[in-house]
Amino acid sequence: MMFKRILTLRTPNSLSFLTTSISSTSKVISRTLSEQIKQDIDIDIEKWDLLSAVCLERHPVITKSMPDIETRFHNMLQQMEFENSTISDFEMQKQNNKNRKTIQDFEDSWKEEFTNFKFAERISENEEDNAVMSLRRKLDKNLVLLVEQKIGDSNFWIPPQSIRKHRETMIQTAHRTVQELCGNNIKVKFYGNAPIGFYQYKYPKNLQERGQNGAKIFYFLAKYVSGDISPDIKHCWLDREELKKNLHPDLHKSLVKFLLPD
Amino acid sequence: MIGVLNLANAVFRASLISSSRNISTYIHPLYFRATEVLLGEPLKKKKRLDPAIVRAREERKRKKLQKRIRQLEKHANHMKPIFEIDTLPELLQNEKRTCHLSVPLSEKEIERRKSLEKEWCKYKHSQWTKDLHVIKSIIKSQEIALKELKAVSKQLYKKAVEFDDLYMPYSVTGPVYTPSIKNYDSPDGEYIETTVKYIGE
Incomplete structure (x- = not known):
């Protein structure tokens, strides 16, 4: 005006x-x-609820154990590299018999230092680490975060989701979802502003009569960076197989389309 | 004179904000008014230097530079040696250095390696086709999601596909063989400084 x-x-x-x-x-x-x-x-015409959901993944921390063919090929390549390389200065010194003993001593001390160093376990034996809520479980696998949310009358284990508020873009809803459902301690990084997956379902008849036909859920992919989810939130980190067991089969079908398989 | 100007100013302002709530005392020259805040400080007196001292200083500077130039000129013909190149002819002369492989490989071993390589090719090919399928499925999934979003609202779609340079410099530290040790304080390695300083460097 x-x-x-x-x-x-x-x-x-x-x-x-x-x-x-x-x-x-x-x-x-x-x-x-x-x-x-x-x-x-x-x-308004569509009468659909718009939801943003976040597929929060913890990427593998350690490498997967190599399958048989990979180990065999790896060994062969190493063998070939060793065969084709020339003798180094150190080895020449070792071949000269003059100070052979001191060099042997050196080698032994290095070996001892290496064997004495204790690497962290690849598979943790700590029970606390292997709990579903722990981020340190199954270090060689991609884990997806599920939370228990109430939909309608019953609770479901699903990736965190929430309804878009007025004037919000979908990615803003997704950011808010992470903050509201996982707390402020966790740091995540999204993989883009565009949704990567889609799932829709219709509400039961009695709810449809009240105005809304159903929900359209847009999935965003994000990765866990640091921090922790507050323990009072009901959540779990599941690998691909466990995901299949715990999710509704229809939802699992649409999630598998964009999740990297193991 | 200044008073008159102030008055003019005040009248001008009063006409601008005739109906405002501001109360101004700047209407008549005889009214009280606040002086403007002075934020200056008296200028410092410049120190006068003896011209002889200034000249001596410049002379010293010039001499220092001249000395440095003379030093550099003295070593003008000396190139900085490159060790990698120096050692190369030496290596070429030393042809008696042998490979680790002393005896040629047996027929059986060669055959084994060949078959392993073929097996590896098949394995990698199957892996590649699987990867392609996964990538295709992800792209398809995103296309469907974007189509649905476009059908719901053009504006939300536009926001979703807009370029966002927040994501662009992307870095990641990959998986490692063993996980990091908790509260591990890694020791500083010992080293001996062997870098040679050359003249003119």
């Missing part, structure tokens, strides 16, 4: 170029306004 008044005030005594520029700006304004109206109408 204010802007329009200014326009009407200015136009009578302004030059021709001014009027043209003003008319173009007003065109732009009217266009955006109409678009906004159209968008709202779109959603």
Whole structure:
């Protein structure tokens, strides 16, 4: 309104170029306004609830154990590399019998240092680490976060999701979902603003009569970076096989489309 | 003169904000008014230097530079040696260095390696086709999701596919063989500094 008044005030005594520029700006304004109206109408006609869900993955920390063929080929390549390499200065020194003993001593001490160093276990024996809620379980696998959420009357184990609020973009909803359902201690990184998966379902008849047909869920992929989920939230980190057992089969089908298999 | 100007100023302002709630005492020259805040400080007196001292200083500077130039010129013909190149002819002369493989491989071993390589090729090919399927399925899934989003709302779709340079410099540290040790304080390695400083460096 204010802007329009200014326009009407200015136009009578302004030059021709001014009027043209003003008319173009007003065109732009009217266009955006109409678009906004159209968008709202779109959603109203459809009568679908829009939801954003986050597939939060903890990527493998350690490498997978090599299958048989890989180990055999690896050994062969190492053997070939060793055969084709020339003798190093150190080995030449060792071959000269002069100070053979000191060199042997050196080698022994290095070996001892290596054997004495204790690497962390690849598979943790700590029971606490292997619990479903722990981030340190199954270090060589991709884990997906599921939380217990109430849908309708019953609870389901699903990737965290929430309904889009007015004026939010889908990715903003996804960010909010992580914050609300996993707490502020966790740091995640999204893989893009565009949804990567889609799933929709219809509400039961009695709910449909009240106005909404069903829910359209847009999935976003994110990776766990650091931090922890507060322990009072019911959650679990599952690998691909466990995911299949714990998810609704239809939902699992649409998730598997974009999750990397093991 | 200044008073008159102030008055003019005040009148001008009063006309601008005739209906405002501001109360101004700047209307009449005889009214009280606050002086402007002075944020200056008296200028410092410049120290005068003896011209002889200034000249001596410049002379010293010039001499220092000249000395440095002379030093550099003295070693102008000396190139900085490159060790890698120096050792190369030496290596070429020393052809008696042998490979680790002393005896040629047996027929059986060669055959084994060949078959293993074939097996490896098959394995890798199957892996590659699997990867292709996965990539295709992911792309398809995203296409469906975006199509659905577009059908729901054009604006949300536009926001979703907009370029966002928040994601662009992407870095990741890959999986390792053993997980990190908790609270491990890695020791600094010992080293002997062997870098040679050359003149003119």
